Amino acid sequence: MLFSIGAMQIDLVARAWLAYELSDSGLALGIVTAVRGIPQLVLSPLGGVAADRFDKRKLLVYSQSAVFILAAINALLVVTDVIQVWHLAVLGLLQGFATPFTMPVRTALVPDLVPQEQVPNAMALESTGRNINRVVAPALAGVLLSIEPSLAFIAIAVAYGVAVVLLYSLPKGLRGAPSKKGAVAEMAEGFRYIYRHGALFALLALAYIPILLGMPFQSLLPIFQKDVLDISESQLGFMYTSVGLGAIIGSVVVAYLSNSPHMGRLQMLSGVLFGIFLAVFAFSSSYTVSMVLLAFVGFFSTGYLTLNRMMVAMYADRAVFGRVMAIYGMTWSLMPIVLLPMGALVDAFGVQAVVGFSGIALAAIIAIAAVTFSGYLLSAPRAAAAHGD
Helix, strand or coil: CHHHHHHHHHHHHHHHHHHHHHHCCHHHHHHHHHHHHHHHHHHHHHHHHHHHHCEHHHHHHHHHHHHHHHHHHHHHHHHCCCCCHHHHHHHHHHHHHHHHHCHHHHHHHHHHHCCHHHHHHHHHHHHHHHHHHHHHHHHHHHHHHHHCHHHHHHHHHHHHHHHHHHHCCCCCCCECCCCCCCHHHHHHHHHHHHHHCHHHHHHHHHHHHHHHHCCCHHHHHHHHHHHHHCCCHHHHHHHHHHHHHHHHHHHHHHHHCCCCCCHHHHHHHHHHHHHHHHHHHHCCCCHHHHHHHHHHHHHHHHHHHHHHHHHHHHHCCHHHHHHHHHHHHHHHHHHHHHHHHHHHHHHHHCHHHHHHHHHHHHHHHHHHHHHHCHHHHCCCHHHHHHCCC
8 A cells, every 4th residue: 555655645745746847737637636536436346346256355456457557658648749638538547447446445445454443543544554645655746857857757657556466465355345236226226225224324425525625735736836835846845745744743642542432523623624624725825834834734634534534434334444435535526526616716816816716615515514414413323323323
């Protein structure tokens, strides 16, 4: 996971930077990012069915191998200096077909590898592993881009290749329960299961809000670098690192609080503060101040999303866990898609206005949800389960 997520983090920086460098257009950046999310959104439920039914180890090997091949082609196009925006879009679209069979499958592995009582801590540990990469990988991406852009894309391909090799160390036989139902019927069962469980439905609905309004800021950081702060590529990398540093502290804190009876309240508070700090960052014109604010953005965004994910995992039955997490993963598929209209808005109104308004809207919506759905959202899963939820 460390190598795979590391490659994704370098790609997040390098691909967005290259798209804006080639086009000087927020809309083009949005298109390059959005095309990856479309197949992810459509296929994520199918990836959940596969995680519950088939050999998880084989699924990961096949899907990660496909991503590695596409990353190697991308690197070759950059090295030979023939890369164009449409190349980035097509390769991103193809990667989007493989990603739904990696993320939910990897998450669905967690209950197979640890005892049930350790699942919340294991989920927090997984989040910590992801966030370690959010500290190291973006800084590395910025340094490589400042030296020679092709080096960043070579590093992406190499990291994916190492990840494929390491997958063979997973235990064999991690196969879900066989089923005579068709894939469509199993997907529908996953959606019905979530709908019937009010607290689970509310938690998944709340997962969409920061993905749509908050997290897209990461792909827009190259525009802040070039048009707002006027800094170098290596400093852009450190902006991502600041977000990651705050995120890793946030995930450690959440791991410590994993048994707290106030998980729901902590989640909602984190979401409101995420939106507030994001809005303040948007209007900062100082690199130093922006770095500090981004650390707080990373801390509270990770706190919110990790708590949300942990509570979803604690509510979901083992038999449908893969499908639940795949539907949860659809939220991340929407993030690149929403960048398409956001990119157009950036071209029309400026990146600071768009991100600032998004942060304010995020804080307001979560605050309203906390009041409206307090019965579902402000208690820990154990308390909700006691009431039949």
